[in-house]
Amino acid sequence: MKLDSGTANAVHVRTLLILGASGDLTGRLLLPGLARLIASGRAPGITLAGAGAPGYSPELWGERVKTVCDAAMTGATDAGKAALGQITANTSYTELDVTAPGELARLVGSLEGPVALYFALPPAVSQRACEVLEPGELPESTLLVMEKPFGSNEESARELNRTLIRLVPEQNIHRVDHFLGKGTVFNILGLRFANRLLEPLFTAEHVAKIEIFYDEELALEGRAGYYDRAGALRDMIQSHLLQVLGLLTMNAPATLYERDVRDHLGSVLRATALAGTPQDSTRRARYTAGTSKGRAVPDYASESGVDAHARTETLAEVTLNIKNSRWAGVPFILRAGKALGRMRKEAIVTFRPVSHLPTGFKGTDEPTKLRIGFGPDTLELDLDVNGPGDLYTLDRVTLGAELNSPDLLPYGEVLLGVLSGDPTLSVRGDTAEECWRIVDPILAAWAANEVPIEEYAAGGNGPTGWETNCTLPPAQARA
Numbered sequence: 001m002k003l004d005s006g007t008a009n010a011v012h013v014r015t016l017l018i019l020g021a022s023g024d025l026t027g028r029l030l031l032p033g034l035a036r037l038i039a040s041g042r043a044p045g046i047t048l049a050g051a052g053a054p055g056y057s058p059e060l061w062g063e064r065v066k067t068v069c070d071a072a073m074t075g076a077t078d079a080g081k082a083a084l085g086q087i088t089a090n091t092s093y094t095e096l097d098v099t100a101p102g103e104l105a106r107l108v109g110s111l112e113g114p115v116a117l118y119f120a121l122p123p124a125v126s127q128r129a130c131e132v133l134e135p136g137e138l139p140e141s142t143l144l145v146m147e148k149p150f151g152s153n154e155e156s157a158r159e160l161n162r163t164l165i166r167l168v169p170e171q172n173i174h175r176v177d178h179f180l181g182k183g184t185v186f187n188i189l190g191l192r193f194a195n196r197l198l199e200p201l202f203t204a205e206h207v208a209k210i211e212i213f214y215d216e217e218l219a220l221e222g223r224a225g226y227y228d229r230a231g232a233l234r235d236m237i238q239s240h241l242l243q244v245l246g247l248l249t250m251n252a253p254a255t256l257y258e259r260d261v262r263d264h265l266g267s268v269l270r271a272t273a274l275a276g277t278p279q280d281s282t283r284r285a286r287y288t289a290g291t292s293k294g295r296a297v298p299d300y301a302s303e304s305g306v307d308a309h310a311r312t313e314t315l316a317e318v319t320l321n322i323k324n325s326r327w328a329g330v331p332f333i334l335r336a337g338k339a340l341g342r343m344r345k346e347a348i349v350t351f352r353p354v355s356h357l358p359t360g361f362k363g364t365d366e367p368t369k370l371r372i373g374f375g376p377d378t379l380e381l382d383l384d385v386n387g388p389g390d391l392y393t394l395d396r397v398t399l400g401a402e403l404n405s406p407d408l409l410p411y412g413e414v415l416l417g418v419l420s421g422d423p424t425l426s427v428r429g430d431t432a433e434e435c436w437r438i439v440d441p442i443l444a445a446w447a448a449n450e451v452p453i454e455e456y457a458a459g460g461n462g463p464t465g466w467e468t469n470c471t472l473p474p475a476q477a478r479a
């Protein structure tokens, strides 16, 4: 989905320059997302350029681009096929140390503008590259596209924002969160605000709790260099899951234009904080050796590149509150983890019981639940009904729908926004800082080892007691 208007001073990018051309993100997610976007015919006239450190070459880049573009030919429109051919034929590669003063600005100046500068680099390198750029060195129409993690705490995110804003206006800074490009994530807005049945019910009066789970079967997958410094809280909760929470809880925007959407998202995240102390509102764990889908998974601490003493969590759970009149008192439980036995990527809205259940019903009165699945993309509503079998007995039914997969990959959706200069699907600077403000107290308490780190076997369901007993501050657990 893409709006054609509503973005002030929208820039229409002519060249996408990917820094980190040889990297994992570029090969696995960015280029396939871009190729599918181009195949759809929605990015006409774009030129692709790559740049990277010594050791890579124009030939390897050309092959990398050709492979993904060839794969995207299947299912491409005629215009898309022609555009994919153009991309392959015209792409260029430049060897470059992005942290060397002057080099990056010179390269940008040699390309047809406006240029979107995609930093697919290790975060510290991206930050250094921006620090060495001088104000006025980049054409003002340049877009800076930053990957996560955006800083490593509130203060460093502020510092990075100050660095970027010296170079281009905020409107031209895209902080990528690919969850905002996922069909079912953005669809939360349609689900909430286009259905009379749901729109009035998303309040503390009707909702008992909201859980957002991202339990992955994937383990470390050779990413120790990044993941061991990040951990599950920084990797998933600070970024992706807080954006999902924002969409589930924000007030209705007047329009889907970027200003309205991002103002409302920012506002609700500004009201969000840890529900209690880190000790009673968070828990963390790390996986030990186990078996997942018949595959032996080694102990996390023994993986190459992992600092066994760093106590990096591979499973994290936090309970948050939103301090506004719509949500006061409702617990929001966010959990993300690796090497779990059951993939579970969903948000569950649990509604409060009815104010009076007519006397005479038998069976169990269970809460109404709305489940939004983020992979596979599903929508389910768990309801109590009577009738099947005994007329007076309540039974559970689930109304379910499998949602069509969007034609673009999440990175394609994000790139569509970047290329048309629409930052709706990227995280605004103040919101990026707010997300760190929410998790900083947890990071501090965990660093001081004030919350014990538990263990779970890879391929299992997490530490004993986690599945059924989410962390709630005692007062809320009793409510």
Ligand SMILES: NC(=O)C1=CN([C@@H]2O[C@H](COP(=O)(O)OP(=O)(O)OC[C@H]3O[C@@H](n4cnc5c(N)ncnc54)[C@H](OP(=O)(O)O)[C@@H]3O)[C@@H](O)[C@H]2O)C=CC1
Pocket: 019, 020, 021, 022, 023, 024, 025, 026, 051, 052, 053, 054, 055, 056, 096, 097, 098, 099, 119, 120, 121, 122, 123, 125, 147, 148, 149, 226
């Ligand atoms: N990989 C993933 O699944 C995801 C990654 N991200 C984010 O994307 C970013 C990149 O991650 P990822 O692709 O995994 O990292 P990689 O280490 O795979 O790639 C980094 C790239 O940066 C290049 N590079 C490093 N230093 C320099 C330099 N001084 N000048 C020019 N190029 C340089 C590397 O070149 P060389 O190899 O020659 O050193 C390499 O091409 C990170 O911010 C990460 O958090 C976000 C979501 C998912």
Ligand SMILES: O=C1O[C@H](COP(=O)(O)O)[C@@H](O)[C@H](O)[C@H]1O
Pocket: 216, 218, 235, 236, 375
């Ligand atoms: O950004 C990240 O996201 C992925 C999960 O996203 P998905 O779209 O691939 O399901 C996660 O595995 C990774 O650790 C994290 O860096």
